[in-house]
């Protein structure tokens with residue numbers, strides 16, 4: 175899209191495994207059925223898309239409970255699922271290239287849900303990117319766990335179906351970087367909900383999470399940003415960024431919760 179760059183936020187830290195983790199590569203070798211994903215140095219890594227998926231579903235669940243209408247079930251209030259009406263309307267706006275009208279559409283809660291606004295969908299661009307998370311240590315030798323392949327239809331163990339899978343050892347640490355652009359206060363608040371869950375360790379990646387595998391925690395979070403034309407110029411010329419205290423960022427969650435309280439009040443009146 176032709177959207178202007180209003181601001182950019184850099185969230186960095188490290189994601190530390192509280193337990194072993196299995197993110198499958200879809201491949202096996204002669205001895206192990208499921209190997210973990212590895213980078214070109216043969217070191218395990220975490221695809222940014224994996225973190226992004228879990229972060230999105232974490233935020234969706236909580237946003238739904240706060241009445242912020244994720245669009246998974248209701249199709250009438252989000253352009254992503256409302257094929258006939260809202261998608262046609264949005265397409266027309268894009269053709270006209272009227273920025274004010276497009277902005278108004280994208281900021282209207284009855285046209286697009288808050289989660290699609292942040293993470294994007296097949297219809298709208300995402301505001302955030304998560305870089306692949308590389309291992310910080312020199313190496314982390316994966317080990318092999320033995321499981322049993324479960325027949326999904328009968329939910330019983332299949333005959334002779336022993337299933338070996340590789341895991342990355344606990345306490346392995348991966349570099350985390352999330353970049354957000356053109357974030358509004360609402361976007362930041364929603365993101366804070368998900369990031370706080372990561373910091374609290376309510377975050378599981380990969381397979382076998384029902385058995386506790388893949389639990390991880392975000393540590394050492396730092397937030398830096400620039401905003402406005404002047405901020406952009408300074409960033410371009412000497413990489414100047416402003417720091418945002420993590421406490422202030424997490425405090426933005428209160429605005430979401432208060433908003434919810436206000437809506438509830440209006441419902442009563």
Ligand SMILES: [Zn+2]
Pocket residue numbers: 244245246252253254255286287288289290291
């Ligand atoms: Zn949506």
